[in-house]
Amino acid sequence: MKRESFQIIFTLFILFSSTCLTSKEYAFISDIHIIGNQKTRDYIILRELPFKRGDIVDISRLEDMMEQGRNNVRNLSLFNFVYITQLTEIDEFSSKYKNVEIVISVDERWYHWPVMGITLEERNLSSWLKDPQWNKVTAETGYKLMNLAGRNQTVNALFIFGHNKGFRFKYSNITLDKKGRHFFDFAILRRYSRRENILSILDKPEYLYSDSSFLTSNYRASITYTYRPRLRVRNKISLDYEYTSLDKAVLANNRKFWGDDKTERSAFTFTYGITFDQRDDIQYPLNGYYMSYQVKGYTSSDMSILYAQLKGDMQYYQGIFNRANISARFQWGLSAKNVEGYIFDRAFGYDDVSMRGYEFYVADGQHYAVISPTFRYVILPTSVYYLKFLRFLPKFNRVHMTIYGKSFFDAGYVYHKYPNSSNTLSNKLLMSCGLGLDIVTYYDITFSLDYSFNQLRRPGLFISLKAPIQ
DSSP, rough: OOHHHHHHHHHHHHHHHHHHHHOOEEEEEEEEEEEEEESSOOOHHHHTTSOOOTTTGGGGGGHHHHHHHHHHHTTTEEEEEEEEEEEEEOTTTTEEEEEEEEEEEEEOOOOOOEEEEEOOSSSSSSHHSSOOGGGGGGEEEEEEOOOOGGGOEEEEEEEESSSSSSEEEEEEEESTTTTTTTEEEEEEEEEEHHHHHHHETTEEEEEEEEEOOOOOOEEEEEEEOOOOETTTEEEEEEEEEEEEEEEOOOOHOOSSSSSSOOOEHHHHHHEEEEEEEEOOOOSOSSSEEEEEEEEEEEEESOOOSEEEEEEOOOOEEEEETTTTTEEEEEEEEEEEEEEEGGGGGGEEEEETTTOOTTTTTEEOOOOOEEEEEEEEEEEEEEEEEEGGGGTTTTTEEEEEEEEEEEEEEEEEEEEEOOOOOTTOOOSSEEEEEEEEEEETTTEEEEEEEEEEHHHHHHHHEEEEEEEOOO
């Protein structure tokens, strides 16, 4: 009796499974058409899609796959607008399969950008206006060429002259294969500077200036190899060589500036990083997550100076109801070294690690952690505007804009084994909160307007221009 019951149940299970399998509908992707890519090569777009010509996919998953593909293409930062649609034709010989043609429409950006900038080498504009000296002006001029030859490669060339001198050249995202798994970057830098951040005092960076000589002279060359085994996973390996000479005035003002009393140093830096990027939009994510982990090692050529750092960046984004979104970012870093050196202890307020409400301050230390939860609400949904006065510039006359209101809370901690008595932000819990507006528009431009409160009881209004994390 038990055996007969088992046979009946097993037979019913097989029949049910067969019915479910045969009732599914599938899409046969017969072709993929790309419209609007006058410069960008087709394979640059096609390799970002989670499907290809000839694939058979569950038709219930096709919309999600198209949305993922649109996000991937948009995150190339090559297009202002990306649309993906499908044309479906039922196979006359089978109701189970449908022929589907995918249509991708893109609006290419402007890829040629002249670079010009002027920096007044004084503590602030008011100081310079009291005694305007044109020999204390640094000018930068150059060119940034994106999407070179339609292959999503970028060339940056910048010349620096005036008070400070030098040049920078970088050729990035050189594709080594059409599948987009292997990339190569290289960069060179030559820099002479009469201005150097030599230490922090009263929780602010302190700069040393010189009119008679260059405080630092620096050569640097770097190569980077990137391996992308999957669309949203990247492994990066970088090797940097750097030669720096210091003016004696730097060490006279801070003998612990870089770990020893020598005025010249050759050094190597090795960096390995891995990222998992599942964000829907790198410019302004609303859903998904991002994880980045990096290990860095630094050594002088004679190995008398050793430094190592391990750091991470984790982000999470989630819509909670119509127009509302929450996010959280957690950054942390651990380091070790065999000497005391200011350049190795830069934590909050340097590079990409910061706390809102502490924009004017820095916190030094060997280890740090900061968490930044944020609530956002859409005030103005994405709208597209046509600028008639720019009708002669088709790359600029169609602007999209979204406005978000937000509230935020930041908390962080920096551990410093050798704190400076004039600085108070290390070795204590730091907190801040505030309200703000984010204006998201084309060419990866995000304007942020924040009014923040910190525990120093110095609230402030801060305006910033944010770049996407890639």
